[in-house]
Amino acid sequence: MKKLKPLPSIYYKDFIAANQEDRADNLINTGSKRKDLELLRADIRTFKRTHALDKVIVLWTANTERFSELIAGVNDTTANLLRAVENNHDEISPSTMFAIASLLEDAPFVNGSPQNTFVPGVVELAMQRGVYIGGDDFKSGQTKMKSVLVDFMVGAGMKPIAITSYNHLGNNDGLNLNAPSQFRSKEISKRNVVDDMVESNSILYAKDEKPDHVVVSDLTCIN
Amino acid sequence: MSASILKVLSPNAEIRDDGCLYAEYVDEKCIVETNSTTTNTTTTGQHSVRVDRRKCELRTDLRVPKVGLMLVGWGGNNGSTLTASLIANRRGLSWQTRRGVQHANYFGSVMLSSTVKLGIDEKSGEDVYVPIKDLLPMIDPNELVIGGWDISSLDLAAAMQRAQVLEPDLQRQVTPLKNA
Numbered sequence: 001m002k003k004l005k006p007l008p009s010i011y012y013k014d015f016i017a018a019n020q021e022d023r024a025d026n027l028i029n030t031g032s033k034r035k036d037l038e039l040l041r042a043d044i045r046t047f048k049r050t051h052a053l054d055k056v057i058v059l060w061t062a063n064t065e066r067f068s069e070l071i072a073g074v075n076d077t078t079a080n081l082l083r084a085v086e087n088n089h090d091e092i093s094p095s096t097m098f099a100i101a102s103l104l105e106d107a108p109f110v111n112g113s114p115q116n117t118f119v120p121g122v123v124e125l126a127m128q129r130g131v132y133i134g135g136d137d138f139k140s141g142q143t144k145m146k147s148v149l150v151d152f153m154v155g156a157g158m159k160p161i162a163i164t165s166y167n168h169l170g171n172n173d174g175l176n177l178n179a180p181s182q183f184r185s186k187e188i189s190k191r192n193v194v195d196d197m198v199e200s201n202s203i204l205y206a207k208d209e210k211p212d213h214v215v216v217s218d219l220t221c222i223n
Numbered sequence: 224m225s226a227s228i229l230k231v232l233s234p235n236a237e238i239r240d241d242g243c244l245y246a247e248y249v250d251e252k253c254i255v256e257t258n259s260t261t262t263n264t265t266t267t268g269q270h271s272v273r274v275d276r277r278k279c280e281l282r283t284d285l286r287v288p289k290v291g292l293m294l295v296g297w298g299g300n301n302g303s304t305l306t307a308s309l310i311a312n313r314r315g316l317s318w319q320t321r322r323g324v325q326h327a328n329y330f331g332s333v334m335l336s337s338t339v340k341l342g343i344d345e346k347s348g349e350d351v352y353v354p355i356k357d358l359l360p361m362i363d364p365n366e367l368v369i370g371g372w373d374i375s376s377l378d379l380a381a382a383m384q385r386a387q388v389l390e391p392d393l394q395r396q397v398t399p400l401k402n403a
Contacts (some may be wrong), residue, residue, distance in 0.1 A: 001307060001380035003401050005375035006297040026376035044374070047291055051368045054273070054288030062296025098295050107293075112301070138301070171300055171386065 002167030007043055010036050015065040017179035023172075024029060033092060035087045048105075057111045058109045059101040060095050061138075064173075065115040066181035066186075067092045078128060081121030103131050111135035137189045142167055147193050150211075154197045159204040161190035162212040163194065169217055175218065187215050226358045229341075244283040251276050279374055287360050290367055296370030298382035306369050307397045308378055313365040314400065318392035325390070335364065 008028045013021070028039055048056050068075065069091050071121045074084045084092055085100065095117040102109035103125050111117045116135035137143070142165045153160055167186070169177055177183045194213065198205050234248040256271045294302045310316075310325035318325055329335035338352040375382070377400040383389060 001303075001310070001383055001398050001400065002378050004306065004369075004379035006371055006376070006379075008376075008380075009295065009372035009374045011374050020374070023375040026374055044293065047293055047370050051291050051370075052289065053291040053368065056291045056293060058293045058295065059371075061299060063303040064297075095295070173300065175285045188313075 001008055003134075009062075010040070010097060012090075012094055014090070015093050016063040017176045017182050019178065020063060020172075020176055027188075033097065036097060037085055037101055040098060044101060044105040044107055047118045056107040058098060058099060058107050059112060060110065060117065061112045062095070063176045064113040064137075064182045065093050065095055065117075067116050067185055068096065068119060070116075070119060075119035075121045078125040081119065081125070093117065099133065100125065102132070102216060103129050104212045105132050108132040108134075112138045114185045118155075137186065139193075143193050144207070147197075150197050152193045154201050154204060156167045157204070158220050160194075160211045162214075167215055167217045174217075183217065186217075228353065229359075238285065241287045242284065244285055246281045246283070248279045248281050249276055250279050283359065285360050287362055290362050292367050292369050292371075294369065294371035296373055297369070297374050298373035298377050298379065299383075300386040300388055302371065302373070303379055303383040303386050304388045307383055307393065309364060309369065310397045310400050311365060311393060315394055316393065318390055318396060320390050320392070325393075329364070334361070 006026065008026045011024050011027045028036055030036055030039070040054065043057055044058070047053070049172055070076065071091055073080050073097070074089055074091055075081050079102070081092070081096075085097070093115065095111065095113070095115060096119060099111075099117050100121045101108045103122070106129065108131055109126075111133070112135055118133060122133065139147075146163065150160055150163070175184055198210055231244075231246075233246075235248070236244060238244050246270055252274050252275045254275045258269045259395075294305070297306070308327070311318075312329060315326075316327050330398055333355070335354075335356055338354050339358070341351045341353050343349065344351050373382075377385060380394075383397070
């Protein structure tokens with residue numbers, strides 16, 4: 001493990017919590033998104049060649065970013081998105097940059113954080129190139145339990161009227177999510193989970209009626 | 224490398240020279256036309272249902288590629304724990320915990336630790352369950368090459384320490400080891 005060293009990564013300050021700046025000492029610092037994209041693509045190609053691989057898969061397991069604003073003419077189509085990269089547009093997140101680089105190198109890209117990496121321009125690019133993209137937030141705890149329990153209850157004709165779930169955060173993930181706009185990404189992703197079950201049952205829930213759903217985060221685990 | 228333990232006896236499935244499994248499959252969907260009235264509490268209506276059938280040919284490539292996984296945020300909690308886990312499983316490591324010896328395994332993984340019901344036994348009528356990972360030739364995680372990026376320059380041993388996830392004896396054992 002000692003000999004394994006991560007490649008320098010891109011860091012656009014505004015997208016993750018300011019408290020992450022302390023650990024950001026391994027950066028690609030070109031100042032140009034066009035150059036950043038070229039470097040990321042080259043990293044993928046080098047990795048594939050060095051290890052004589054048939055396939056590379058890229059997985060995002062980095063900090064939760066704030067949501068990207070969807071702007072017509074910027075990230076709504078592939079052509080606009082690639083032009084926005086050329087023009088160094090602010091509203092392209094690191095995760096979207098990694099997604100674009102992966103797709104252009106035919107590497108499937110899986111997202112593990114709840115931000116909106118897959119803006120319409122990325123989805124179109126994936127379809128154009130026939131390369132898989134997928135994923136939202138890694139779900140292994142409260143979200144999975146919630147999906148299963150609500151599915152059981154609604155399926156059995158019982159009506160949840162309020163859901164409060166506790167998200168026990170830890171370590172650096174918790175520290176990053178301490179910032180409101182990053183937490184908002186998490187909150188949106190976790191709350192959407194029960195929508196399908198609620199919409200499936202018009203006896204229990206009137207149109208647009210939903211359980212009162214609150215996500216509480218416990219940040220006391222941060223050291 | 225896991226090879227499939229299944230032999231599918233069916234006129235609709237065959238393995239061809241290109242190493243792919245071709246299966247004829249009919250996708251059926253129930254298409255509903257609704258003439259509805261909606262009140263405050265419920266929607267009632269006349270539902271007319273018909274079946275839409277679409278013939279598909281499913282192609283599954285049975286050749287397992289050599290795969291590399293690049294993690295964005297490789298030095299985080301997930302990345303460092305995953306890397307150590309792969310090394311531990313590849314080497315069949317065991318380590319001391321305060322509750323006794325723990326052996327490396329993939330418990331907690333849907334793909335590697337869960338089973339599906341295949342059918343019923345021809346003779347006994349009992350349910351037959353097989354591991355999901357044995358249904359088709361699949362990537363063996365112990366063969367994955369791991370790499371990636373991180374905004375922090377810490378090497379993976381230091382990152383694993385920073386994460387404070389794994390037992391000390393395991394951390395000690397994997398620190399000098401590298402993946403293949």
